[in-house]
Amino acid sequence: MKTNITGLILIVDDTPTNLDVISEALSDAGYTVAIATSGERALKQLERRSPDLILLDVMMPGIDGFETCARLKANPNTCDIPVIFMTALSDADSKIKGFEVGAVDYITKPFQEREVLARVKTHLQLSLLTHNLEQQVSQKNAQLQASQIQLIQKEKMSALGNLVAGVAHEINNPIGFIGGNIQPALDYINDLFGLLDLYQQKYPHPDAEITAEIEQIELEYIRKDLPKLVGSITEGVKRIKDVSTSLRTFSRGDSDRPVPCNIHDGIDSTIMILKHRLKADDNHPEIEVIKNYSDLPLVECYAGQLNQVFMNLLSNAIDALDELNKGDSYRDIARVIKIATEVSPDLKQVFICIKDNGVGMSKGLQEQIFENFFTTKCVGKGTGLGLAIVHQIVVQKHGGDITVNSVLGAGTEFVLTLPVKQ
Secondary structure (H helix, E strand, O other): OOOOOOOEEEEEOOOHHHHHHHHHHHHHOOOEEEEEOOHHHHHHHHHHOOOOEEEEEOOOOOOOHHHHHHHHHHOOOOOOOOEEEEEOOOOHHHHHHHHHHOOOEEEEOOOOHHHHHHHHHHHHHHHHHHHHHHHHHHHHHHHHHHHHHHHHHHHHHHHHHHHHHHHHHHHHHHHHHHHHHHHHHHHHHHHHHHHHHHHHHHOOOOOHHHHHHHHHHOHHHHHHHHHHHHHHHHHHHHHHHHHHHHHHHHOOOOOOOOEEEOHHHHHHHHHHHOHHHHOOOOOOOOEEEEEEOOOOOOEEEOHHHHHHHHHHHHHHHHHHHHHHHHOHHHOOOOEEEEEEEEEOOOOOEEEEEEEEOOOOOOHHHHOOOOOOOOOOOOOOOOOOOHHHHHHHHHHHHOOOEEEEEEEOOOEEEEEEEEEOOO
């Protein structure tokens, strides 16, 4: 904060003697002085340059000091400039009127030089302190919002991670049991079929009751279908294991420092979790995901947080594609999400592009989407924190960048840039 305060002071007075006296005193005290001989000229000067303080005469031809001050306070560009009235009017009504139109103080004529300097210095200091305080409040508010977003993001990831990890753990136990017993069960089945074959060889002519039962249960069909059924169970167990692996990959906890990770694993695990939203149902057709992966190096990152970025961006892309179902003109358009990755020629950056052909956004929305608490979703469906958190994770946490390109009615593309530490 400054200790020696100087500034530009505009003196508005129609009396040359008053202008000379005050401007000389202020100049000798180290202030920069500008003068205007009427309210109209003062307002025109303010269009070109804003002073730090205005000394304004009350009684002037044309628009008087009260009207001049009122116009200053009505203008957003000049409303914060402190105004000190200079007047020979000392009655209470005049002073009250001056304060009502926005003045901060009064100096009565004839002038006392020391009083003028003291009041000018005091109000310049107050103005500076107010400005600094407003800046500090703005900075603290920004820091508070950033801290709130970090806390919310951390709690969301912690809750989601615990939930997903718990589900994966609960899946692993029964799936491990089923998977571990499929082959013994198949061996038992083969043993029983072998025993049946042996019986048929030794007793080729069973009685009527056994023959009827064989026809009833369709033994020959069971012989052919049961191995296929066991094979389907084996494939189902494998798919559930893949889902469990994706859940564990997505919910992996972050250490206190970034670690080398495969970006594609994070994207794939997120797609697996969102797979139910990609399938066709009564409300929307299937959404196709087209992946075009390049050979990326491992990227030092906080994998859990980046997975949240992928989850937000892909969920938003699905939401945008779901919006197409509300318009007849989009009925026959194939729903597509394209995901592409690339490494820069110098191998110092990787690029991740997530693009949809959904409803898109206007230029105005694109300029606001990364702001805290801004959301395009209707009440109850969005907090306005998703993309703000995405921006914070990518830019502040990883030192990267994220840009958005969108055409209303044609789709949206997000491009993430992440540094690769050599």
